[in-house]
Amino acid sequence: MASVPIAHGLLLAGVLFVLGLVGILVRRNIIFILMSIEIMLNAAGLAFVVAGARWGQPDGQVMFLFILTMAAAEVSVGLALVLQLYHRFKTLDADAISTLRG
Amino acid sequence: MNTVFYISAGVAIVSTFLVITRRNAVHALLYLIVSLLSVALIFFALGAPFIAALEVIIYAGAIMVLFVFVIMMLNLGPQAVEQESRWLSPGIWVGPTILALILIIELLYTLTLEGNQRVGISNIEPKQVGIVLFGPYLLGVELASMVLLAGLVGAYHLGHRDQTKRSRGL
Numbered sequence: 001m002a003s004v005p006i007a008h009g010l011l012l013a014g015v016l017f018v019l020g021l022v023g024i025l026v027r028r029n030i031i032f033i034l035m036s037i038e039i040m041l042n043a044a045g046l047a048f049v050v051a052g053a054r055w056g057q058p059d060g061q062v063m064f065l066f067i068l069t070m071a072a073a074e075v076s077v078g079l080a081l082v083l084q085l086y087h088r089f090k091t092l093d094a095d096a097i098s099t100l101r102g
Numbered sequence: 103m104n105t106v107f108y109i110s111a112g113v114a115i116v117s118t119f120l121v122i123t124r125r126n127a128v129h130a131l132l133y134l135i136v137s138l139l140s141v142a143l144i145f146f147a148l149g150a151p152f153i154a155a156l157e158v159i160i161y162a163g164a165i166m167v168l169f170v171f172v173i174m175m176l177n178l179g180p181q182a183v184e185q186e187s188r189w190l191s192p193g194i195w196v197g198p199t200i201l202a203l204i205l206i207i208e209l210l211y212t213l214t215l216e217g218n219q220r221v222g223i224s225n226i227e228p229k230q231v232g233i234v235l236f237g238p239y240l241l242g243v244e245l246a247s248m249v250l251l252a253g254l255v256g257a258y259h260l261g262h263r264d265q266t267k268r269s270r271g272l
Contacts, residue, residue, distance in 0.1 A: 002103035002147045003220040007213040009148065012111045014209040016118055016137075018202040023122035025198035028189045031127050031173060035134055039118055042161065046141055053148045053221045058231040061153045062239050065231075068160055069246040073253025075165050079172045080260035086176055087263065 009050035016043035030085065030094045034078050041071045103222075107147045114140040125186040127173050131166060138162040148222035152231050 020043060023036030045064040052060015082092070089096050117137040124130040138161050145154035235243055 002107050002149075002222040004104060004107050004148070004222055006219050006221045007216060008107075008111075009144075009221050010213060011209065012114070012144070014206060015115055016141075018205050019115070019118045019122060021205075022195075022198040022202050025201075026122065026190075026194055029127070029186060031169070032122070032130065035130060035169070036122060038134070038161075038165065039121065039137070042138065042141060046144070049145055049148060049150050049153055050221055053150060053224075053226070054219055056224045056226065058226050058234045061150050061226060061231050062234055062242070064153050065156065065235075066242055066246055068156060070249055072160065072165055073249050075168060076253050076257040077260065079168060080257040082172060083175070083261055092176070092178075092182075 006050060006054050009053075010047060013043045013047035013050060016040075016046065028094055029092050030082055031092060033094060034075065034082070037078075038071060038075065041067055103147050107144055107222075110140040110143040110147065113137075114144065123190075125183050125190065127178070127182070128170070131169055131173065135162050135166050138166065149225040151225070152228035 017040050020036045020039030023039065024033055027033055027036065045067045048060045048063040048067070050060070052058065052063070085097060086092060114137050117133045117140065120133040121130045121137065124133065138157060142154045142157040142162070145151075145157060
């Protein structure tokens, strides 16, 4: 197996997380926002697996399994909400859902 | 195996950058699938083959396919690509990029304070993960099943198109 310094693994996880964060902040299309959330969840899971591999224990992989489960449930509910949004507002603009304001 | 890690890391970063800068949603999804596959390779290089397989099967194989199906159902058309071109002006990238660079510099500084241990020397077999899941993390597995049940019921109820004229809303 590899013998990578832990700093490189955590730095990769941090860079992927920050790319997902930039994606959430910049994009207006709600599909892209959901995709950026998935990027961030994947990066956090990568950090967990790197940490688990550092100690040689399966706990990091178990944490990634739980993150995967939660991401699956969140994606299904989020995409159902996207379908409702498109059905009612005929747009995927995240700024269009402002009817609660005022 | 070290070169596998570094090459896959480069592919992951490049494809993730391409995900957030594409105008077409399907193109971005395909680049996201490439990113997930490269992260699965990284997991395999770090000695976590069980999670590498799960990443490919569940994340790239089920969740991303769900995204693709929803985008196909929405039937967006070329005006969606033009709309993305209008929304993505070059000026909006400045603020988030500055914040992201600040976070990365902070992370680099924090990582230099750490020791320089090596990762991925030993292979963690799926059997060990299974034993731990049935042992200390049993409660977590039950809670995860409840989360999935809640997601299932919520997605069914929210995705149901009310055919009658009088809609009760969500």
